[in-house]
Amino acid sequence: MQGIWTTERIRAAEDLLLARTPDGELMRRASFGLAAEVAGLLAENTGGVSGRRVVLLVGSGNNGGDALWAGAFLRRRGVAVAAVLLKPEKAHPAGLAALRRSGGRVVSIADSPQWIEKADVVVDGIVGISARGALRPEAAELVARIEAPVVAVDLPSGVDPDTGAVDGPHVTAARTVTFGALKPVHALAPQECGNVVLVEIGLRPWLDEPDLWRLELSDIAAVWPIPGPEDDKYTQGVVGIAAGSATYPGAAVLASGSAVRATAGMVRYAGHAADVVRSRWPEIVATGSVTDAGRVQAWVVGPGIGTGGEGREILRHILGQGVPVCADADATTIIAHTPEVLDARDPDTPLVLTPHAGEYERLMGRRPGPDRVAAAREAAKKYDAVVLLKGHCTVVAAPDGRVAVNTPRGSWLATAGSGDVLTGLIGSLLASGLDPWLAAAAAAQVHSLAGALAAEDVPTSASGLVDAIPAALRLVRAIA
Numbered sequence: 001m002q003g004i005w006t007t008e009r010i011r012a013a014e015d016l017l018l019a020r021t022p023d024g025e026l027m028r029r030a031s032f033g034l035a036a037e038v039a040g041l042l043a044e045n046t047g048g049v050s051g052r053r054v055v056l057l058v059g060s061g062n063n064g065g066d067a068l069w070a071g072a073f074l075r076r077r078g079v080a081v082a083a084v085l086l087k088p089e090k091a092h093p094a095g096l097a098a099l100r101r102s103g104g105r106v107v108s109i110a111d112s113p114q115w116i117e118k119a120d121v122v123v124d125g126i127v128g129i130s131a132r133g134a135l136r137p138e139a140a141e142l143v144a145r146i147e148a149p150v151v152a153v154d155l156p157s158g159v160d161p162d163t164g165a166v167d168g169p170h171v172t173a174a175r176t177v178t179f180g181a182l183k184p185v186h187a188l189a190p191q192e193c194g195n196v197v198l199v200e201i202g203l204r205p206w207l208d209e210p211d212l213w214r215l216e217l218s219d220i221a222a223v224w225p226i227p228g229p230e231d232d233k234y235t236q237g238v239v240g241i242a243a244g245s246a247t248y249p250g251a252a253v254l255a256s257g258s259a260v261r262a263t264a265g266m267v268r269y270a271g272h273a274a275d276v277v278r279s280r281w282p283e284i285v286a287t288g289s290v291t292d293a294g295r296v297q298a299w300v301v302g303p304g305i306g307t308g309g310e311g312r313e314i315l316r317h318i319l320g321q322g323v324p325v326c327a328d329a330d331a332t333t334i335i336a337h338t339p340e341v342l343d344a345r346d347p348d349t350p351l352v353l354t355p356h357a358g359e360y361e362r363l364m365g366r367r368p369g370p371d372r373v374a375a376a377r378e379a380a381k382k383y384d385a386v387v388l389l390k391g392h393c394t395v396v397a398a399p400d401g402r403v404a405v406n407t408p409r410g411s412w413l414a415t416a417g418s419g420d421v422l423t424g425l426i427g428s429l430l431a432s433g434l435d436p437w438l439a440a441a442a443a444a445q446v447h448s449l450a451g452a453l454a455a456e457d458v459p460t461s462a463s464g465l466v467d468a469i470p471a472a473l474r475l476v477r478a479i480a
């Protein structure tokens with residue numbers, strides 16, 4: 001798992017490291033790595049480094065200092081470097097002196113447009129982890145002129161370092177070069193960061209438990225249930241699916257199919273779409289009601305069950321079974337409107353909730369807002385449940401405070417029925433006995449991987465997602 005630390009934690013660790021490191025050493029490490037990445041991008045895009053043109057946008061702090069030092073290193077490789085100082089009186093003195101010594105040029109804001117237009121790469125050193133809010137007008141005006149690919153120093157300026165929120169003009173980078181450790185912006189604002197490259201500066205020993213996690217494919221491979229020689233259809237966990245209706249069987253077919261494809265364990269279906277489910281997935285044991293469904297190790301409940309009295313009774317029955325439950329879609333709405341259904345739950349049995357922003361609002365009485373990590377954490381605490389907050393980046397919070405962020409692979413999952421597929425994946429992992437937070441986070445990753453594989457650059461459908469689950473799992477196991 002990759003750790004991610006908030007800027008407050010990064011700053012505290014940097015203070016400890018700075019106190020033990022010669023003056024300027026950390027910035028030199030950071031900017032040397034930055035210069036190498038800029039040179040790499042120049043070579044990729046233009047076929048060379050020497051003679052290419054780089055413009056540095058330099059703000060008033062150390063982020064600008066990194067850019068200036070990187071400019072000095074790039075000069076040694078024959079790059080023509082021009083620095084635009086947004087606040088000349090506050091530009092990092094040692095960095096500016098180094099750039100000048102190396103033969104780099106400083107251009108005024110008034111002259112900068114012609115330089116920006118001719119640049120092969122623009123380096124965004126406007127603001128780093130001390131950033132607050134969107135770009136200020138002067139910086140925004142320069143950024144609007146950029147046509148060349150941008151390398152962001154530490155993070156794209158104008159994007160909030162701790163929430164990834166964007167609230168006005170900001171930089172959109174082709175590559176973000178960060179130092180010492182990943183910050184929340186890197187996981188939460190993938191579209192603005194582009195490719196994220198981490199340059200080691202020796203910070204890691206000064207950081208303890210991360211604030212957020214990102215699962216790697218090897219983590220998923222390590223926990224995904226694969227049958228061993230001793231296993232049979234029951235030992236791997238039986239998942240029950242209570243979804244869909246006679247009029248709307250789609251949710252039932254998708255959630256059940258996803259569970260069938262996710263693990264080799266058995267899948268039971270209970271509800272009004274039993275005939276349709278059975279004909280599409282003959283391996284599923286389907287019955288008409290949750291009361292005669294037989295024993296399962298986890299339940300998925302909600303998609304398409306309706307929000308009326310029958311849905312409520314189904315949910316109440318399932319919550320009383322003493323096994324982990326993934327409550328999705330209509331079940332979320334039922335919980336929001338009649339929270340007393342949760343009285344049926346044994347507090348020790350795991351519950352996973354999977355709200356999108358609208359469902360979150362029903363559950364919590366307000367929208368998630370720009371700090372989606374805090375929003376998910378709050379809901380997890382309130383409901384004593386793992387909360388998977390859907391969005392472009394999925395945030396998975398456990399009641400104990402652990403948070404995983406799933407950086408998407410494209411926007412392919414924005415298709416009808418996609419949520420039903422995710423809930424089937426979560427249910428089958430819960431049935432295998434996996435920690436519910438890990439189950440939800442791993443399911444979200446495999447879901448987005450299946451989306452990317454199914455789409456292959458053209459739109460896909462939820463059925464396509466179900467069909468791509470085996471390929472996604474094959475890839476997970478191959479990479480691990």
Ligand SMILES: NC(=O)C1=CN([C@@H]2O[C@H](COP(=O)(O)OP(=O)(O)OC[C@H]3O[C@@H](n4cnc5c(N)ncnc54)[C@H](OP(=O)(O)O)[C@@H]3O)[C@@H](O)[C@H]2O)[C@@H](O)CC1
Nearest residue numbers: 026027030061062063127128129130131132133134136154
């Ligand atoms: N510490 C270390 O060991 C290492 C640190 N390193 C580097 O230092 C960076 C952090 O540097 P930092 O703390 O000096 O502040 P930084 O982010 O450059 O901001 C500067 C000033 O910008 C302003 N400003 C704020 N918001 C703004 C906005 N929206 N739009 C425009 N301007 C805005 C505000 O100043 P103001 O104008 O308000 O006076 C703020 O004080 C870090 O990201 C990394 O790159 C690396 O070298 C590795 C070693």
Ligand SMILES: [K+]
Nearest residue numbers: 124127153155
């Ligand atoms: K920056």
